[in-house]
Amino acid sequence: MxxxxxxxxxxxxxxxxxxxxxxxxxxxxxxxxxxxxxxxxxxxxxxxxxxxxxxxxxxxxxxxxxxxxxxxxxxxxxxxxxxxxxxxxxxxxxxxxxxxxxxxxxxxxxxxxxxxxxxLVNIKEHVLVPEHRVLANKEKKTLLERCTVKETQLPRIQLIDPIARYYELKRGQVVKIIWPSETAGRFVTYHYVI
CATH class of the missing domain: 3.40.1340.10 (RNA polymerase, Rpb5, N-terminal domain)
Structure with a gap:
C-alpha cells in the first residue's frame, strides 16, 4: 500500500x-x-x-x-x-x-x-536510502538548460535498481536525489534513468 x-x-x-x-x-x-x-x-x-x-x-x-x-x-x-x-x-x-x-x-x-x-521491508524507509523525487518534464528541461548538460551526461540509475523498481521509473526520466550531509546540511544530485 x-x-x-x-x-x-x-x-x-x-x-x-x-x-x-x-x-x-x-x-x-x-x-x-x-x-x-x-x-x-x-x-x-x-x-x-x-x-x-x-x-x-x-x-x-x-x-x-x-x-x-x-x-x-x-x-x-x-x-x-x-x-x-x-x-x-x-x-x-x-x-x-x-x-x-x-x-x-x-x-x-x-x-x-x-x-x-x-x-517485506520498505526500502524507501531504510536509513541508507536518500530521498528520491522524479522530476516533471518541465523541471527536467529547466535543470538541463541551467546546468548546460545533456541528460546522458548526468549520473545514471538503472531500471533494475530497487528504488527505480519501487517508484516504477521509466527510461529517460531524471530523479532528484537528496542526501543528508553533515557539512552542507544536504547534498542534491540528479540521476538519469537508463
Whole structure:
C-alpha cells in the first residue's frame, strides 16, 4: 500500500496505518492470498482513469510458483476491466510458460513482478536510502538548460535498481536525489534513468 501511495495512487491512511489485529478483524483469520487482490486508481481526472493506464491491480497468487493458467486468468480480468497495469507479488519464481506469457503481453499490458521477500521491508524507509523525487518534464528541461548538460551526461540509475523498481521509473526520466550531509546540511544530485 505504501508503494502504491508513493506512486501517487489513491490510498487511504487507514489502510497504511492498520495494525495486524485490525487487518485480521477486517479480512478474517484464514484469508487466502487471492482475496488480497488490490485495485486502485491514480490521482487525476475521472475521465482519464480507465483508458490511460491509471488503474492498477496488485495480485497475490495462491500457488508458490505462478504458472500460465494463473497468468491467463489475471490477463482476462485486466482485459474485462480495461486495466493495463498490474503488480504480481509472487512467493517464488514464475514458471517458464508464465514468463513467456508476460513477454507476449508486454506490448499491451505493463506487469511488474515482485518477490514477496522484496516487499517485506520498505526500502524507501531504510536509513541508507536518500530521498528520491522524479522530476516533471518541465523541471527536467529547466535543470538541463541551467546546468548546460545533456541528460546522458548526468549520473545514471538503472531500471533494475530497487528504488527505480519501487517508484516504477521509466527510461529517460531524471530523479532528484537528496542526501543528508553533515557539512552542507544536504547534498542534491540528479540521476538519469537508463
Amino acid at each position: 505504501q508503494m502504491l501511495k508513493d506512486r501517487d495512487y489513491l490510498i487511504v491512511d487507514h489502510d497504511l496505518n492498520m495494525t495486524m489485529l485490525q487487518f485480521k478483524n477486517k479480512h478474517g483469520e484464514n484469508m487466502k492470498r487471492e482475496d488480497r487482490t488490490i485495485n486502485r486508481r491514480k490521482r487525476g481526472r475521472e475521465s482519464d482513469q480507465l483508458f490511460d493506464g491509471i488503474c492498477i491491480y496488485v495480485f497475490f497468487p495462491e500457488e508458490p510458483k505462478v504458472g500460465f493458467k494463473t497468468m491467463k486468468s489475471y490477463i482476462t480480468r485486466m482485459n474485462q476491466e480495461n486495466v493495463i497495469r498490474a503488480i504480481l507479488v509472487a512467493q517464488q519464481n514464475l514458471t517458464p510458460f508464465a514468463k513467456t506469457s508476460i513477454s507476449v503481453m508486454g506490448s499491451k499490458y505493463r506487469l511488474e513482478i515482485f518477490q514477496e521477500a522484496e516487499l
